[in-house]
Every structure is written in structure tokens, then in C-alpha cells.
Amino acid sequence: MAMRQTPLTCSGHTRPVVDLAFSGITPYGYFLISACKDGKPMLRQGDTGDWIGTFLGHKGAVWGATLNKEATKAATAAADFTAKVWDAVTGDEVLTLAHKHIVKSVNFTQDSNFLLTGGNDKVLRIYDLSKPEADPQEIAGHTSAIKKALWCNNDQQILSAADDKTIRLWDKNTQEAVHTLSFDASVTSMEYIPDGEILVITYGRTIAFYNAHSLDLIKTVDAPASIHSASLHPEKDFFVAGGDDFKLYKYDYTTKEEMESYKGHFGPIHTVRFSPDGELYASGSEDGTLRLWQTAVGKTYGLWKCVLPEELSSENSEVLYCPPAEIKA
Amino acid sequence: MSSNSTLTAMRRTVEQLKLEASVERIKVSQAAADLQQFCLQNASKDSLLVGVPAASNPFREPRSCTLL
Numbered sequence: 001m002a003m004r005q006t007p008l009t010c011s012g013h014t015r016p017v018v019d020l021a022f023s024g025i026t027p028y029g030y031f032l033i034s035a036c037k038d039g040k041p042m043l044r045q046g047d048t049g050d051w052i053g054t055f056l057g058h059k060g061a062v063w064g065a066t067l068n069k070e071a072t073k074a075a076t077a078a079a080d081f082t083a084k085v086w087d088a089v090t091g092d093e094v095l096t097l098a099h100k101h102i103v104k105s106v107n108f109t110q111d112s113n114f115l116l117t118g119g120n121d122k123v124l125r126i127y128d129l130s131k132p133e134a135d136p137q138e139i140a141g142h143t144s145a146i147k148k149a150l151w152c153n154n155d156q157q158i159l160s161a162a163d164d165k166t167i168r169l170w171d172k173n174t175q176e177a178v179h180t181l182s183f184d185a186s187v188t189s190m191e192y193i194p195d196g197e198i199l200v201i202t203y204g205r206t207i208a209f210y211n212a213h214s215l216d217l218i219k220t221v222d223a224p225a226s227i228h229s230a231s232l233h234p235e236k237d238f239f240v241a242g243g244d245d246f247k248l249y250k251y252d253y254t255t256k257e258e259m260e261s262y263k264g265h266f267g268p269i270h271t272v273r274f275s276p277d278g279e280l281y282a283s284g285s286e287d288g289t290l291r292l293w294q295t296a297v298g299k300t301y302g303l304w305k306c307v308l309p310e311e312l313s314s315e316n317s318e319v320l321y322c323p324p325a326e327i328k329a
Numbered sequence: 330m331s332s333n334s335t336l337t338a339m340r341r342t343v344e345q346l347k348l349e350a351s352v353e354r355i356k357v358s359q360a361a362a363d364l365q366q367f368c369l370q371n372a373s374k375d376s377l378l379v380g381v382p383a384a385s386n387p388f389r390e391p392r393s394c395t396l397l
Contacts, residue, residue: 049357
């Protein structure tokens with residue numbers, strides 16, 4: 001039963017979309033924030049892609065953006081050497097954290113009390129959001145620009161990926177590197193799945209899965225093209241990846257087989273993430289758009305509604321093409 | 330007096346922003362659905378779909394008039 005995948009295209013950004021993050025599931029649904037080189041990160045409704053608001057204030061390209069679990073706070077990392085914390089409900093800028101170089105990555109702890117930042121000055125910083133004027137805790141060690149920094153293992157440890165081709169696992173309290181992983185190529189993306197303690201890493205054409213505690217390799221999968229980002233489904237049945245060839249690939253996690261690939265974007269894909277309920281995944285591209293793709297193509301969810309050939313009228317939905325066998329002449 | 334003109338410029342900006350803030354807004358998905366529904370419902374009145382009767386078409390090919 002082959003249904004055609006009709007992605008929801010979210011336009012609005014005027015430059016490449018470089019990062020995106022989903023919130024957790026809140027009583028109002030879930031939300032998504034996109035970081036863009038146009039300096040204006042946007043907040044969208046997660047299941048429909050509807051624009052909710054744009055955070056105005058940054059004076060340079062925004063390289064990283066994140067939401068806290070409850071979608072009440074947002075944080076962004078930009079080329080204007082600052083990281084900003086925002087009230088995601090009103091859109092107001094709450095805090096500006098000055099850095100000494102381009103900030104690339106921001107991440108909240110589960111309780112939203114601490115913010116981790118990392119960037120081109122090679123230092124990881126932990127800000128206590130209840131004491132914003134206090135100096136951040138600093139963790140140095142990387143020998144080149146930090147690309148991504150994430151809290152892990154119950155916010156007791158920190159994972160950081162840098163251009164020095166290493167990924168380091170740090171203990172938050174001792175500030176020491178507990179484990180280091182070295183690669184031959186620069187790591188292009190990193191995702192941490194707390195439930196299952198899995199780390200998803202991409203480099204070159206490879207998507208690799210590691211145990212987040214021991215940094216032991218679980219498995220690797222090679223894609224047909226250079227991959228910039230990958231995301232594992234919450235139930236760990238599949239993962240999606242996108243990169244240089246503008247296509248989105250979907251793989252079976254257990255068998256490592258490529259299941260589907262989707263064309264749609266007009267530029268390399270920089271970031272992909274599964275939604276917290278796993279029903280859709282979002283991709284951000286050089287073409288300045290975000291696209292939302294269904295995990296189970298043909299399912300009625302969000303703005304998607306399955307329409308069988310007999311019913312030719314449909315409102316409020318994307319019409320999905322149904323198998324030719326059922327079409328009557 | 331430049332301070333006076335910036336004050337008036339600021340006042341105009343505030344008025345403009347007040348107007349913009351009071352504009353009614355709906356979600357893009359809702360707007361898209363409404364647009365689609367409007368177009369389908371009014372398809373019979375759409376000249377581009379239904380065509381214009383030759384009599385009322387101001388751009389029809391001019392037929393030469395013969396003078397008696």
C-alpha cells in the first residue's frame with residue numbers, strides 16, 4: 001500500500017535553517033523552534049507547522065535554538081556572540097548572556113534551571129538561570145570550536161561535539177572529561193535520547209549509535225550521501241537522516257535497511273528531528289524552509305487527512321493519493 | 330528642532346504599531362483552509378474558470394463596423 005508522502009512546507013525564514021528543536025508534550029500540544037541564519041528564530045505549533053511568533057533581538061545568524069520541556073522558555077545561540085533566553089509565551093527577551101565568540105549550541109536541563117552553552121571559543125558554560133548575573137561554570141578542554149553541547153544522564157553529565165573531531169563526555173561536578181570519542185571526520189550532528197540512553201551521531205556518510213553512558217558503539221549505518229543530521233524515533237523503530245543530496249532517508253533501526261527516501265527540499269538538509277510523540281519529523285534546509293513529514297504516511301494526524309478515491313472533496317487537509325487499485329474508472 | 334521631529338516620528342510609529350497589533354490574526358492552516366473553501370464555493374463565479382460571455386467582454390476581437 002504505497003501512499004504518497006505530502007510534507008507540510010513551513011515558509012517564513014529568509015535564509016538557511018540550521019537548527020531546530022521540539023519541546024515536550026504540553027497541555028497545548030507540542031512546539032518547535034527553528035534557528036536561522038536570518039537572525040530571527042521562529043516558534044511554531046509542532047503538529048501543524050503554524051507560525052506562532054518570531055523572537056526578535058539577535059543581531060546575527062542564529063546557530064542554535066532550543067525549547068524547554070514545557071515550552072515556556074526558549075534559548076538561542078547566535079553569531080552576535082550572545083546566547084539569549086526568551087519567554088516562549090510572550091516572546092520577550094528575558095536574558096542576554098554575553099560570550100567571547102560565536103555561540104553555536106544551547107541546551108536546558110530537564111528542570112529548566114540551568115542553561116548549557118558552547119561555541120567557537122571552545123569553552124562549555126553552565127549558567128544558573130536563577131542567578132543570571134553570577135559567572136557561569138566553565139569547562140574547557142576542546143581544542144577547537146564546539147558545535148553541539150547537550151545535557152545527559154539525568155543532567156549530571158555533558159556531551160559535547162567539536163570541530164577537533166572529538167566528542168567528550170564530561171562530569172558536571174568534577175568538570176573532567178570522563179570519556180572521549182575520536183573520529184576521522186568532523187561530527188556533523190548529535191542527538192541524545194534519554195529514554196534508552198542512546199546517542200545519535202552523524203559524520204561523513206555515517207549515522208552512528210552509541211551508548212550514552214559508556215560511549216560504546218551500538219551500530220553504524222552508511223547513507224548514499226553526506227549526512228548532516230539524523231534523529232531516532234522515540235520508540236526506536238526507525239531513524240531519519242538528511243544531508244547534502246536534499247533527500248530525507250528513513251531507515252529501520254533494527255535491520256539498518258533503508259525503507260524510504262523523500263525528495264522535497266531544494267537545498268541540503270541541515271537538521272532533522274522527530275516530534276516528541278513520534279508521529280512526524282521536521283527537517284530544516286538550506287532552502288530556508290522547514291518541512292514536516294509523517295512517520296506513518298496516510299494516517300490522519302494534524303493537518304493530514306486520509307482521503308480515499310471515492311471521496312473527492314476534502315477540506316482542511318492535505319489530500320493523500322491512495323493506491324491505484326482502488327480507483328474506479 | 331530635531332527633538333520635536335523625533336517625538337512626532339515616534340508618536341506616528343506608536344500609532345502605526347497600535348494599528349498593526351489590533352489586526353485580527355488567524356493561524357496559517359486555518360487561513361489556507363478558508364481560502365481553499367472560498368475558491369471552491371465561488372468557482373461558478375470565477376471568470377478565469379467559467380469564461381466571460383462574448384457580449385460583455387471588453388477585450389473581445391473587434392469586429393469591423395460597416396457604414397451604410
